[in-house]
Amino acid sequence: MIAFINKNVGADDVEPLGCSILIVDDSETDRVTYRRYLESGTELGYQICDCETGEEALDLCERHCPDVILLDYLLPDTDGLQFLQELTERIGKLPPIVMLTGQGNEAIAVEAMKHGVRDYLVKGQLTPQRLINSVTNALIEQKLQTQIARQQQQRKLLASIMLKIGHSIDLAEILQAGVNGARELLGCDRTIVYKLNPDLSGTIVSESVLPQWSPALGRTIEENCFQGEHSHSIEKYLNGQTVAISNIQAAQLSACYVEMLERFQVKAILIVPILLRDISPASQPSVWGLLIAHHCKTTREWKADELNLLDEMSVQLAIAIQQAELVLDLQHTLAQQQAVEQQLRDRVIEIEQTNLRLSLATNLLEKRNQELDEFACIASHDLQAPLRGISNLADWLAKDLDDKLPAENQQQLNLIQSRVQQMNMLINGLLSYARVGRENVASVTVNISQILREVIETIEPPDDFKVRFSSHLPTLTTQSLLLKQVFANLIGNAIKYHDRTDGNVEILFKDRDYLWQFTVVDDGPGIAPEHHKKIFGIFQTLKGKDNNLGSGVGLAIVQKIVESRGGSVWVESALGQGSAFSFTWPKVL
Template sequence: MKTVPLKSVMRQNQHRIVLVIDDSLEDTEIYRRYLEQDNKYSYTILEAETGEEGLELSQKKPDAILLDFMLPDFDGLELLVELKAKYYLKHLPIILLTGHGDETIAVKAIKGGAQDYLVKGRITSEGLRFAVDNAIKTAALQAKIEQQSQRERLILQITQQIRQSLQLDRILDTTVSEVRKFLQTDRVVIFRFNKDWSGAAISESVAPEYISILSQNIYDPCFGKNYVQHYKQGRIRIVSDLDSGKLNKCYVNMLTQFQVKANLVVPILLDEGLWGLLIVHHCSTKRKWQQIEVELLEQLATQVSIAIHQAELYNQLEQELNERKRKEAALLESEDNLRQINSRLLKITNQYKLQNQELDQFTYIVSHDLKAPLRAIANISTWIEEDLGQQVETETKKNLSMLRSRLNHMQSLINGLLDYSRVGRTQIAIETIPVADLLDEIINSLQPSSDFNIVISPQMPTLQGRKILLQQVFANLLSNAIKHHDRSDGKIEISVKDLETCYEFSISDDGPGIAPEYHNKVFAIFQTLESKYKSDSTGIGLAIVKKIVENEGGKITLESQLNQGTKFTFTWLK
């Protein structure tokens, strides 16, 4: 077994390797001389005298094989079948050589995968060169056609899977697996970027003898600076030899750790952005990538982009659907809660109505059954005094007068209690209230002494509200300020502030004031700062004022110190 370089004129890219498997050295020498006469190609002849030698030399992937039909250890047709069974020789052109022109052998040879059939003794120099050249070109054409057919089938398979399935992981796994099989390479990955241009292989097909990089977080410090714009523009990176010395050192170091000797990288673009990469690693040897292989990866990268976009849309729709279901469930739950709340409110409303009925009944009892006896007692005391006339002693007369005073106080308490219970329970119409006019009416009804000075701010508003209630509030506060003043020449100031949603009214006087410890007490029902028998106050007025103000959505406060006057402030919604 030996290798013989021929001395034909060497031209760039015009060199061929021919394996001759023939136990006749004379015939082999003839074939060498015939091929040497070719001015278009230079040849390297690999010589094997046995079938075993031929199988071993076939691993060097020659461009063509001249195979003798009769070998010492093999039948030519048997060796032909064995050679064609090797995947790397699938498209290798084999020309069968025989010493006899047997058509039966010729048919079997062609069926077995031979490209041509030549009869020894009839071979000419021109005929051999033509047969070899034609066999190589025909085999190359057949390989290209088959490769194109396989490429189209692969693209169709991926496209159909994208249309039929929304499972992105399955689509990506099928893509890398089929691409590795089609290219007869060592590793194919789909790589997805993070925001910092690090990333991970989310799908991988790798030969058993090489390491897996699936799910490994990979960061190339050179990538962002040197390659991002390159890939964003849709450009492909083709590396046939990692050790060519033409590549960035950090890029070579990064690929070396993954055993890469040649690679092919196609960007996966999504919404005009760089989503990731479709990468092919050839680890066993350097490799010259064919245009058809590059075109395949370009087309598949487009299909992968479509699959990713489709999957993201599906996930978005699924999330929206789940959110809608969640909201519908929450709405149903809210409706159920609302029904329960409505049921409770209805029950409370019914209880409230019943309580109101009971309160109305109580009011009737108080106004009729309690007030009537009081009036009777008052009348009887008057009649007794009238009947006795001059016979009534002074002390008795004084006691009868005190009795009628207590009866009047009791009647005032009952009236105040009735007024307090009615606050918020009666329907009162909304009307326009000129507050300045309302205050004038109240002050005239109270008839303060001529020395008493009441100042009303000129900014008093006109508002919409329940006039009788606002009148009751002002009347109580002004009445108290006049009644409890320690001088007949006192002063009261009524002012207003326009807040965003309400008005804030203030009634200030320069009277004796109220000690801070009594500020909360004055708003409690039946609470007075003087003995109930020294004053005609029932202790209900400010309690009614507070209840009215709060029922109307406002609040009331008190500012006062002893001997420094008193200021009541309350808010009233606009």
């Protein structure tokens, strides 16, 4: 049969009282009487045998100890107390014994009770019901004592198993301890833990099995055999029900389910769900898996205490599984945290190394800047002094020989003066380029229109040149001196390198999020595309309209100033189409 049993409802565990009874009495009449009395209660199903002497009874008990002994106190070869003593020596634990005597004797009755006799009856007062009641009570008492002893042993074993389960955090060890303990508790042939999927398919993840039966560990059950009237649905397990099948052939199971169980040689099966619950008491449990007991030798009637034991085992397994999974989660989280901490430590070391390299590079840069300053000062002094001498000599010669020099020589003296001025421009440009980015220039709030007016006033463009800009240019807090230097170079170049005496220069602006973009547009001769990058190099210049070369440092200084402030500079131009020099400048410095 198959039974779905709610774990909160007890089951009848009373076994039939059918048993074997041994009558030891030298009176054949008494033996016949006792037999007739006992057989009058045929529903109890007694199996009765008898002996005339104590020795005959002792030999019989050694071969097969009966469930109850009816013992006459006076026997031909011994008395009842001596018989009890010798029987104890031969078989150890005595079965329930009912002693009968011809005459009542309280002293004998007390002594018999000390030797383990369950009841003491006087033959002359004996009735069928009294004898049946005495035997029945002795059997029930014996069964209760046996059951209590078995339950005590089971509880002791269960406590030991739970202790093993509770002390482990390894899921595989927990499950193995559970199935080993469950098989020992139930005395069955196989116990398994079946890890369940929502559709009831799953895998056998742990097993304890006797050697003569086929192992099932690792087997995956995918057949959809859980259909029909006796289906093992998830809902039944969620309600805490167990499934007890004493005989799979008589349980009205589906054919494929019976076939599956037969592959594992199962004849009787007991199934208890392993339910996991969240911390919240209102949450619904989830079925993690099934704790299953197989009996393979024969069919088996599962007892209520066996169901309770397996159910308690499943509860402890559920707690241990949740703890193990929590520990795994914590270990995983800890491993991730340790990995992050290690990455942070590596990053700190990397930053420290970078800072060290940066410090060395900064020290080296300061040293190079100091050397550059010293070189610039030396170059300024050592180069400009001879240039001043050459310029003075050329000037003196021009004045002293003003009327005597031929025109050709006069032109050569003018050329010397021009070359001296060009050299001075190169030296001053080199000094300016070397100082870019190293001056401590304060930030002030200024309108771009004001900067442009000051620049144009300084440059003094020819009267025929028009420099235009919007009256709504932005106001910003910045290093205005450097921005003024950028505008001065770009506007000055637009005028200096224009191919006409009249021309137009326009300053445009555009908002680009955290940057302003300024563009200086002219209508001059333009610049060929192949020179667009070249002109930003130091000492690279184009001829002006007066054929005097510039220092070749102006655009290099512009680029250095703009990029040191986080901006960029570029040109858009073509021959004969003018030029548009653009640069970006941060809104806040």
